[in-house]
Amino acid sequence: MRQSISNKAKELAIKVGGEAIPLAELDDFHPEDGMILANTTSVGMKPNTNATPISKKALRHYSLVFDAIYTPKWTRLLQEAQESGAKVVFGTEMFINQAFVQFERFTGLPAPKQQIRETLARNT
Numbered sequence: 001m002r003q004s005i006s007n008k009a010k011e012l013a014i015k016v017g018g019e020a021i022p023l024a025e026l027d028d029f030h031p032e033d034g035m036i037l038a039n040t041t042s043v044g045m046k047p048n049t050n051a052t053p054i055s056k057k058a059l060r061h062y063s064l065v066f067d068a069i070y071t072p073k074w075t076r077l078l079q080e081a082q083e084s085g086a087k088v089v090f091g092t093e094m095f096i097n098q099a100f101v102q103f104e105r106f107t108g109l110p111a112p113k114q115q116i117r118e119t120l121a122r123n124t
Contacts (some may be wrong), residue, residue, distance in 0.1 A: 026058040044075040
């Protein structure tokens with residue numbers, strides 16, 4: 001059964017010179033070697049930490065995998081990406097950089113980046 005792809009996904013893919021394909025077809029999709037995968041879904045977030053949006057088999061061609069989820073820090077997607085040889089970027093990086101910008105916009109002062117990083121490290 002073929003999954004439907006939203007018009008929004010198709011439009012975005014066209015804008016970046018790509019093609020939108022259903023998740024079910026990702027196992028057989030071979031992007032150019034060295035591509036980056038960015039997961040911005042909630043799949044794998046607590047409490048469903050065993051879920052992953054993409055199979056381990058589909059990760060084999062990616063050199064870098066980013067997961068926007070920050071709880072848990074090590075999602076199944078990131079664990080499997082690392083096992084497949086990809087570099088990984090945690091969702092906490094996006095989260096913390098958003099915090100820096102929000103602090104600076106709200107206070108008009110430079111963000112205490114090291115203090116924020118240390119606080120996040122103690123609590124994740």
